[in-house]
Amino acid sequence: MVHLFQVILDGAMSGLLYALVAAGLSLIWGVMDVINFAHGEFLMVAMYLSYWIGFLAHVDPIVSWIASAAFLFLLGAVTYKLIVSRCLGKAAMAPLLATFGLSMVLKNFCLNRFSPNFRLLSGTLLEGKKILLGELVIPLPQLVTSLFALGVLALLYVMLKKSRLGWAIQATAMDREAAELMGIDTEKIFLLVFGLGGACVGIAGGLLPSYLAVHPEVGGLFGLIAFMVVAMGGFGSIPGALIAALMIGLVESFTGFYVAPVFKYVAVFGIYLVVIMIRPKGLFGW
């Protein structure tokens, strides 16, 4: 029984982490119909930043995520300005491939600058801390990340649904030219959206180094899972992404424990396919 609860807990917590990582991707995809292939590498960059801040300045990730978020906002905005805006709408897959190129550049730039070494922050505030409920273990770093995930997703959701900005974002997403005619500066909206997308993944990357080693390849699988989350949740839907991420997290941990760990990602990708077959536009997609 305790195993079952642990499996559920682990699954939910990794699910929330995936949701946090995917939120930014979802936003960008939903508004611009662009897949940022370098999303996983954005995460890696954020992790490096948080690692170095922690390593050199001894600032705990619990604080330094702010810096990562800010930096990634910039990185996102710059990526939009220099790359995405220039190939948007030119050919269907152009932004995807351009950001694929960017992912290569980022990954190998970090390899070049920081060497391929694995880096892990030790002695962080939350490291190794846990709450014990009988046999059930709730690791604090993961718990805190999960709470952050919920917070960020809620904020994003409210922003999109309730604010004027959110409205403008939605209109831009549907018909850019028409939005422009309504007086919405769509260029600015896109820039902002890419920045916000970056900031979200920046938060995730900022928190992660307290329990996950940083290295140039760390973003790969996260990026891939984020794609699944976003597509499974449905075009740009924040609640969709949340539910999809939780499903993926749970499927992962259930398969990992009750079937075999080697099959856990098979199951993750499999559940995505199953869902998408039943609902071709994702859980909440239109």
Add this chain to the structure above:
Amino acid sequence: MSEPMLQVQDLRCAYDGVPVIFGVSLEVNRGEIVAIVGANGAGKSTTMRTIAGLMHPVGGSVRFLGEDVSRVPANQMIRRGISYVPEGRRLFAKLSVRENLELGAFAEKDRASVAERLEEVFSLFPVLKARSAQIAETMSGGEQQMCAIARGLMSRPQLLMLDELSLGLMPSLVEKVLEAVAEINRRGVTVLLVEQMVQEALEIAHRGYVIQTGRMVQSGSAKDLLDSEEVRKAYMGM
């Protein structure tokens, strides 16, 4: 009359380096309805898009209220008082009629004023009121067209530009819509419209221009144009 409200001079436009407008000049005075007529592909929409700021000219100028606006982006034009209802409706497909209309007044932050304007357009187009909760893309072509016009009015423009608004409307609606345009005009909005229904358009317009393969070939009062032999032959099938 002093300076015209809108003054387009020797406008030249190109898509991707391929020129399609080779020097179009026109003027719209405050309070007028001006119609641009011409065959398919003559460049009517291109001219309109350029005025609205969706694209920028390669040569010539667009002046609005005494200022050169040929490089002003579209999102600013609406704040300056130009509202453009594009060819092909361009509604926000997934939003309701009401939300579409509210977005038409995006530049206006005062909610009360937006509500007031809503009532105003609903009075012009009662169908929309009944359908205000329907998602735009599920409406019929004609319903969508009305919604688009209404949306264009929501910003309370000084100059309303309408591109092919009769396209796909049933006859009684064309009549109604054009009446509505005349009514809008009476309420003080200047109107620039592009129409294929040349006769109907010229009947409500004060003045008109004829555009042919990217060039202005004729202009004059609506009545003159209606009587002009060439126009009747080329565009009215007589």
Add this chain to the structure above:
Amino acid sequence: ADKVIKIGTLFPLTGPCAVAGQRCVAAVETAAEVINNKHPELKVPLAAQEGINGGTKIVLVKADTQGKPDVAKSEAERLYNQEGVYAIIGCYNSSSTKPASAVAERMKKIFMCGCSSSAALTDRNFKYFFRLAPTDKTESAEFTEYFQEINKSQKAGIKTVGFIYENTEFGKHAADEGKAAAKAAGFQIVADVAFTPGATNLNSEVQTLKAANPDAVYGACLGGDYTLWVRSMKQMNWLPKAAINYCTGYQDPIIAKQLGPDGDLFMGGTGYSPEIGAKYMKAVAAVEKLYTKKTTVPFDSDSIQEAVALFILAQAIDKAKTLDVEKVAETLRTTTWDSPLSLGGKVAFGAGGQNMKATSVITQLHGLKYVPVFPKEYAEAKATVPMTPWDKRK
């Protein structure tokens, strides 16, 4: 005259194994420096003289496999054909070494392999292939023997074993050998956990282990996965009595440092550590200084084997006094070589090119030090078995 001989190095310089690959190259470079220049202060063969065969210098031509077998294969061809290298040292990943050395064999060129650990490599009976490190098979046997030993001497009580390994050519191979050895020795295998390298978490893996609760765990995890494994066990508040690793993550000095006290009391097989070196391989320290200048870390048991590979090859050429491949290969096969950089000091190749003298010792981490615990002749202390549980650690 300034005669040179080109030797190719072929390692993963980018991609997931880049850390290890780059260190391997640095090790070979170090060896080449020692061979090419007069280093009378170093007590290793060829150090005192300049070059080999009376002044022929070694020039290294480096290439990147990216960790991909197809790239390894084509780069091997390029090195032999275009760059005209005499021999290649490589490729770290067994999966790359296989096709690359097949190229060498077909071309009748020498291929020196330092640390690829798949036993299959030397089962092929190639004529021009030589491998220095012990295989996973040897290590597995040693691990198992060790557990039997401490069951007797320390009443360790190890009856059940579990495996956690990355599901790659390396991990799978190591685990297969480990399972065979454990089974033969009568241990009960209660957990067999393969995972995808680069995993986002190892929760289910560790939980599976925890649920099966084996007495000892055999591990084959690289870098980041290794730290994640250890940290996850800490999070889950579980440890086996003993955890033993096939080189890799465990013996990377940086990883050990980052894990700090959490990494303590884990064990692993290793052919080298500074501590062992200080005691049994006195000549290494001075060479290591040259190496550390490049890498900031000391040798580990993978990289040092690559240095040995170049030394042995150079010694063979020097001895054969010719570049004739047949003769050099013959010399390699038939001679027992002095190798101060190898534990035990000797290298001799047997069937299929396996170094028969390859030894590894089992060490346990104590405060960032790799303390040898087995076999007897190298043991400095008794291992702490069972490991101190997490909540009893400081």
Add this chain to the structure above:
Amino acid sequence: MIRQTRRSDLLWYGFVALLAALPLVPGLIGNSFRAHVFILVLLYASMSQAWNILGGYCGQVSFGHSVFFGIGAYGAGLAVVTYGGTPWLGALLGALAASAVSVLVSYPCFKLKGHYFAIATFAIVEIFNRLFMVWDWVGGALGLDYPILPDGWKDFVWTNTKEGYYYGALGLFVLVFGVVRWIERHRLGAYLRAVREGQETAESLGVNSTVVKLAAMASSAFLAGLCGAFFVQYNFRVDPPMVMSLDMSMKFVLVTILGGVGTFLGPLLGAAVLIPLQEYTRAYLGSLGSGMDLIIFGALIILMMVKQPRGIMGILADLGVLGGRRSREKKEDEA
């Protein structure tokens, strides 16, 4: 299409001349690294052209083709390594299997649009990769290694010369390009593009889009399988990360798009630029171990997408080589 012969005369004659010259190449370059690069160019051109049938002409951008490539590779690999037989039969069976698998997995995927389809194909690659990693019959994570075989066409293995491989690759190239040329000029070609441009519209014109897409998929996967078989014969080894990875799939997509997606010569042009670039930067910069080669490679992709996402064919069109039709996106250019 009929039109194409008229428009791109210059390019087409160039292509024919190239075809005529290609058989002479081995005599000129011998057994060098250059020969290797030539072989890879031909291989990737063929592979990308196979991808192009579905991804370019039919507009279903698939990142899953490494699966079919891989199945073909395993066909030959299993035949040689596990059964000690001839790779020829293995390659054929592998390609057929690839074709069958492609139809099975893509049938449900075809109702997905745009990015949903692309991401589903990501998932398929990852699933196949991981399943092959644990499937013992195909060697699992250990992979399959070729024994040393005698040189020659029988086993399709050469050790010290590249000529055989070269002509093999050339044969593959002629086959794939021939098939696509045929498709392009016949009904299927028009239907493929019609489905790409508008599925409902195509259906209203009597096109059974499901059948068309499946035909594209099956032929594309079959040819991809043959390419995979060649790849494994060339490398003497197969394991899942080598052949069934997103990286591999990505390469097919990149080559085609860099050359010009949905065009006949695009895959060749793309391969002719990208593959030498990849091989030479790795050979000469990769040894620095700094990832410099990959940084340059990535930057180039970005540059290409930003400057001319229609690829080399787009550039040629801009230069007027293709005559007539200009590239015509970038409406917002002046903005």
Add this chain to the structure above:
Amino acid sequence: MSLLEVRNLTMKFGSLVANSDVSFDVDQGTIVGLIGPNGAGKTTLFNCVAGLYRPSGGTIAFDGQDITKLPSYKVARLGVARTFQVVRPLKEMTVLENILVGAYLRHPQPEKALETAQRCLEICFLQELRDRLAGDMTIGNKKRLEVARALATGPKLLLLDEAVAGLTSTEVKEMVEVILRLKAEGITILMVEHIMEAIMPISDKIVVLRSGVKIAEDTPRAVVQDPEVIKAYLGEKFSRRLAEKREAGGHE
């Protein structure tokens, strides 16, 4: 037996009933006009006939065969071609290639298909645009392309959904000529149109829909005088003008 028989057709979108119990026939060789206010369900009816939607109730028979449940490509193969109200050019293909797609339906051989396509180009006045990309054209030309492409499939029944909307009156005249030519070639036509100048003079019969319900089915002359139709659809001004025109025409 009529070529097309629509019986009790009902089409619902959720709670919205777009077509309700509509029945009518289209006889071989005639032109039938379908008119009605915006949103009356004309396009929906076309979509049902063409197999794009599966009706919620009722049957559609073409040439004696029940096509109610056939997918659109099968309907097309039987000989029903349609144009789209919201034009759908195959954007990245040239005008000729667009038409070829249609032509291949009856002529698998490229040469034959090309011949057919060429003829359709001419009929719809598109020769000069033959090598233009379809996506780059103006709406008017796209409309013509819709017709040409549908024509190329060699249909027995042609469904034209506002094929002349967006054309100037002169162009409308030309298009009307085209439609008459098609009729002369034996093609049966069912057309939706809001431009009365186009539809009234050439239709043999007019069917009027309102809110999904058929409110009239009669000759054009009768329909334009039907008070209900005038009220629901034409408006006073237009019906007056139509009447004037007819008179003028009659005097000629």
